[in-house]
Amino acid sequence: MNTTLSIEINKTKSSKLPQTNFDDLKFGQTISDHMFVADYENGEWGNFRIEPYAPLQLNPANATLHYGQSVFEGMKAYKNENGEALIFRADANQKRLNESAKRMCIPEVPEHIFMEGLTQLLEVDKAWIPNKPGCSLYIRPFVFATDDYLGIRPSDKYKFMIFTCPVGNYYSKPVSVKVECEYTRAAEGGTGFAKAAGNYAGSLYPALQAQKQGYDQLLWTDGKSHQHIEESGTMNVMFMINDTLITAPTTTGTILKGITRDSVLTLAREMGVNIEERFLRVTELEDALRSGTLIEAFGTGTAATIAHIAKIHINGNDYELPQKDNSAFSNIILETLDGIKYGRLEDKHNWIIKI
Numbered sequence: 621m622n623t624t625l626s627i628e629i630n631k632t633k634s635s636k637l638p639q640t641n642f643d644d645l646k647f648g649q650t651i652s653d654h655m656f657v658a659d660y661e662n663g664e665w666g667n668f669r670i671e672p673y674a675p676l677q678l679n680p681a682n683a684t685l686h687y688g689q690s691v692f693e694g695m696k697a698y699k700n701e702n703g704e705a706l707i708f709r710a711d712a713n714q715k716r717l718n719e720s721a722k723r724m725c726i727p728e729v730p731e732h733i734f735m736e737g738l739t740q741l742l743e744v745d746k747a748w749i750p751n752k753p754g755c756s757l758y759i760r761p762f763v764f765a766t767d768d769y770l771g772i773r774p775s776d777k778y779k780f781m782i783f784t785c786p787v788g789n790y791y792s793k794p795v796s797v798k799v800e801c802e803y804t805r806a807a808e809g810g811t812g813f814a815k816a817a818g819n820y821a822g823s824l825y826p827a828l829q830a831q832k833q834g835y836d837q838l839l840w841t842d843g844k845s846h847q848h849i850e851e852s853g854t855m856n857v858m859f860m861i862n863d864t865l866i867t868a869p870t871t872t873g874t875i876l877k878g879i880t881r882d883s884v885l886t887l888a889r890e891m892g893v894n895i896e897e898r899f900l901r902v903t904e905l906e907d908a909l910r911s912g913t914l915i916e917a918f919g920t921g922t923a924a925t926i927a928h929i930a931k932i933h934i935n936g937n938d939y940e941l942p943q944k945d946n947s948a949f950s951n952i953i954l955e956t957l958d959g960i961k962y963g964r965l966e967d968k969h970n971w972i973i974k975i
Contacts, residue, residue: 625668625736627656629744632672642750645788647923648758652748652784656737659766660727660778668733670741673783683765683775690817691720692762694922695879697742697784697975699749700963705742705975707759708961710735712879717761719877720814725774726763733780734761741782742975750786756961758787758923764817790854790923794930794943795836797852799902800826801935804843805850805874812874827853835933837919841902842874848899850874855921856881857929860949861908862915864894880920884953886969893949902934909939917941918950926954 632653640650651673659667684690693713698706714735718728738759742749749757761782765775803826806812811819823838830838839857842848850868851857856878858867865888870877888895908914909932919927928950932939944951959965960972 625732627737627740628669629740630669630671631744637747640748640786642752642755642786645750645755645786647787647790648785650785650787652745652757652786654741654744655781655783656741658729658733658737658780660780661776663727665727665729665733665780668737670737670744679768681768681770683767683769686770687765687772688816688818688821689724689726689765689775690762691717691724691726691764692760692815692817693717693720694815695759695761696756696787696922696961697749697759698756698961698963699751702963703751704963705746705749706961706963707738707742707973707975709879709883709971710738710973712882713761716815716877716879717763720816721763723811723814724816726765726778729761729763729780737780737782739973739975741784745784746975748784748786750788752788753962755786755788757784759784787923790921790925791836791927794928795919796834796931796933797837797839797929798830798833798835798933799849799905799935800830800838800840801846801902802826804846805840805853807843808872808874810874812872813870813876815876823853833933835931839932842872842899847902849902849905850899851876851878852919855919855924855927857917857919858884858950859900859905859908859917860915862913864896865949866896866898866900868899869897878920880922880925880957883957883971884920884926887953887956888949891952905932906934906937906939909934909941914941916944916948916950925957926950 655673695713763780766777766779767775837853840850917929
């Protein structure tokens, strides 16, 4: 990897760190001191800098505000027992950002720009990585159009940025979910596989209706028939039916290629778990809930890591899932992933980048 990127660093004169309560971290609400910024003009990325986190000044005609040309990623950094900063699978996030960017007509961010911007930003803000168990530094890279132009065409100018925020758990308890059979999150040929901002905007209204009914999230179904489970609003989903782990495939282009999803499947295969990457029919899920053959269900994602599902609503009926002890597959996987991320277990897959 090229290591000659010239990044201008302008550190804040007034850090927010002393006033930050690391015992009360609400996800995404506490932002670290600095951000990495790069600009795309005349066909290339340049003007690399790390500067104090601050609001942006945008023209009202900014292309992203009107046409939604924006993609983002999410990853985390951790501290091991020696106080070293560890980033989990940042190379996979970089590749996925560019897959999303290509679909949205956004120029790709070269690996050396992504990785050097990220690592230098974390070196500057390393003190923001929490030391508490279960806490981490959430990292948000994103790219958006910056042309000031009203017209349907790809922008000529873009901005790539990274900022970070110390976080605790995304979900503080097991979640309840509702199977969504009316609204559609993604359709084949669309942008469902991309981490495009508009995908999330379109999902807000159905999710809000479910929350008003007492559910934390939706289980989205396919846009054609609404007969197959795809993913949840904030995570991929997995179901253990009898001794088989079932999760939707990512080959249709309607489901995000989750990095935590891939990590769980990799570890599960090493454990000898039966895995089926296929669409689970809604009727099959309901039959498994009624018969008790659904052993557990959980979500996988960067923010949530492993989110246990406690209740599933299907066609007017609520089905409760029993609480799981430490011997449950999802808890074993969670402990293993955390062990790798915090440097307590051997990293056999070279998933960790040490700063």
